Amino acid sequence: MTVITPSAGIPYFPPDIIKSATGIFRTKRAINIFERKIENFFGTKYFIATNSGTTAFYIILLFLKSISPSDKKEVILPAYTAPSLILPIKRAGLEPKLVDIHPETFNMDIQKVLESITKKTLSVLVVHMFGIPVDFKHVQESIKKKDVYVIEDAASSMGSKIYGKYTGTIAEIGFFSLNRGKNTSNLTGGLIYLRNKENLKRVKKLAGDLPSISSLQKINTFAKICGLSLAVRPFFYTVLNPLISKYKYTTLHKDFDTYQYNSVQSALGEEVLKRxxxxxxxxxxxxxxxxxxxxxxxxxxxxxxxxxxxxxxxxxxxxxxxxxxxxxxxxxxxxxxxxxxxxxxxxxxxxxxxxxxxxxxxxxxxxxxxxxxxxxxxxxxxxxxxxxxxxxxxxxxxx
Missing domain, CATH: 3.90.1150.10 (Aspartate Aminotransferase, domain 1)
Structure with a gap:
């Protein structure tokens, strides 16, 4: 039998499992602690945890839509990126507008972004694909002068830097993913980044208005963490591959769930953050x-x-x-x-x-x-x- 090393995955260790178990009995304060520790790692404020990067993006769109003229409907994004990004744009009542990638960088062509901005443009989604930062520093002010928001998608680039700054924290607003297969993982999860404190209360309310999970769902989350801790290790991945393959994304997502982050994953995140x-x-x-x-x-x-x-x-x-x-x-x-x-x-x-x-x-x-x-x-x-x-x-x- 050839033992297969999976294409993605962060292994969990006994201290991670033990810490996540404590989250079953912890309150929402555990989520606040995790958010503060994330802020300490990045050296900047403010972060809000959500159940996924998709939800984080959705909340950002709802917020920007609420403070913008009603005719601003377009969200510009690269034509090659995660198809799931279309879902929050549509659910927020907005319109996706695509631009081509640059053949040399594999990321969105910034010049084409500038050419695509119109009076209807609400925001530009700068997606840092594969962990590779998009160099948009030279056009950031030009975009801002057009009364268009820049949102950073650092779902696949957590930890990457450009000009000494972490991706996801360069623009005034951005988001990260903590899903399986990302640069680091809490099983699932997302993070919203906000630079301006005056926006914090409104965005926190949008996140706080989402439904929370039950104690039984917390236990189920813990069980999944235990399962994933084995499934990403080469031997178990090989043996369990017929079962694991059923949980891989093979079809286009039709919708996404939105709910508050939970204390089990926040506790796990505190421990993984040390690494x-x-x-x-x-x-x-x-x-x-x-x-x-x-x-x-x-x-x-x-x-x-x-x-x-x-x-x-x-x-x-x-x-x-x-x-x-x-x-x-x-x-x-x-x-x-x-x-x-x-x-x-x-x-x-x-x-x-x-x-x-x-x-x-x-x-x-x-x-x-x-x-x-x-x-x-x-x-x-x-x-x-x-x-x-x-x-x-x-x-x-x-x-």
């Missing part, structure tokens, strides 16, 4: 090794990383120019026990045809090119330097 620096350091090390080992392969396209950035890779993205070779490389890596992923194999307007501004020709060619050829390589802490060398060897041979 943030080492988790982020290992992700950066693994990504840097992959970059160095693959950069001279002419059959690949690697993202151009921004200057003055410290990239904490969620996963390491490569574009395999030959689509057949992408499939071959995927299989060869799996044969030696290394799981990789294709992420989203279509851009947003192929999931949601109504978002396409042109049905006759492809409006976002770079997003389509990326979607069809993208292979994500694991960078999480369970990937050893020896496994990184194996990945480099196989990718260079078969891609």
């Amino acid at each position: 943030y620096k080492i988790i982020f350091k290992l992700r950066k090390r693994n990504g840097d090794m992959l970059y160095k080992g693959l950069k001279d392969n002419s059959n690949l396209v690697l993202p151009t990383l921004p200057h003055n950035a410290e990239v904490v890779f969620n996963q390491f993205p490569i574009v395999v120019k030959n689509k057949k070779n992408k499939e071959i490389t995927f299989r060869k890596l799996l044969e030696v026990g290394i799981e990789t992923t294709f992420l989203y194999e279509k851009p947003l307007h192929h999931f949601y045809p109504e978002l396409s501004p042109d049905r006759k020709k492809e409006p976002f060619p770079y997003s389509l090119f990326l979607a069809e050829r993208l292979l994500l390589l694991p960078t999480h802490p369970q990937i050893s330097t020896q496994k990184i060398r194996t990945i480099i060897e196989i990718v260079n041979e078969y891609a």
Whole structure:
């Protein structure tokens, strides 16, 4: 039996499990403690915990909509990103507007963002894909002068920095995800970041108005944490893979749940937070090794990383120019026990045809090119330097 290392996942240890168990009996104060500790880690205020990054984004949209003219309806976002981002935009009564990615950075093309802003634009969602920061510092003031809000999506880039600042805290408002497979995880969860204290009360009320979970649901959450602590470890992942595969996202989400964060996950988060620096350091090390080992392969396209950035890779993205070779490389890596992923194999307007501004020709060619050829390589802490060398060897041979 080949033992498979999963493509993503943060392992939990006995102190994590014990601390999360205490959360069953703790009050909402545990959530406040976790939020304050997050603020201490980032060195900035203010953070509000939610049940998911999607909910965090939704609350932000509701808040911005409430303080803006009623004709401001558009939310600009990249054509290649998580399809689930469309759901909170629509639920908030707003309209998604897509822009293409930049072929060199794999992130949204900032110049195209500026060209897409109209009087109807409420906000620009700056998505830091794969952990790679978007360099938007030079246009931030230009966007602000147009009376448009910048929202940072740091769901996949927690720990990454650019110009010495953490992604998610560069703009005045942003959000993070603590879901399975993110840079760090509390099983699930999200964080809203607000720089301005005057907005804190209103946003906290929106989050506080969401339903809370019962004691029985807290116990269920604890059981899931225990299960995940085993499931992300290579041996158990391999043995349990037929069962685990049922819980992987394979279809387009139709909706999302919104409720308050709970004390079990907050308690877990307090303990995992102690390891943030080492988790982020290992992700950066693994990504840097992959970059160095693959950069001279002419059959690949690697993202151009921004200057003055410290990239904490969620996963390491490569574009395999030959689509057949992408499939071959995927299989060869799996044969030696290394799981990789294709992420989203279509851009947003192929999931949601109504978002396409042109049905006759492809409006976002770079997003389509990326979607069809993208292979994500694991960078999480369970990937050893020896496994990184194996990945480099196989990718260079078969891609």
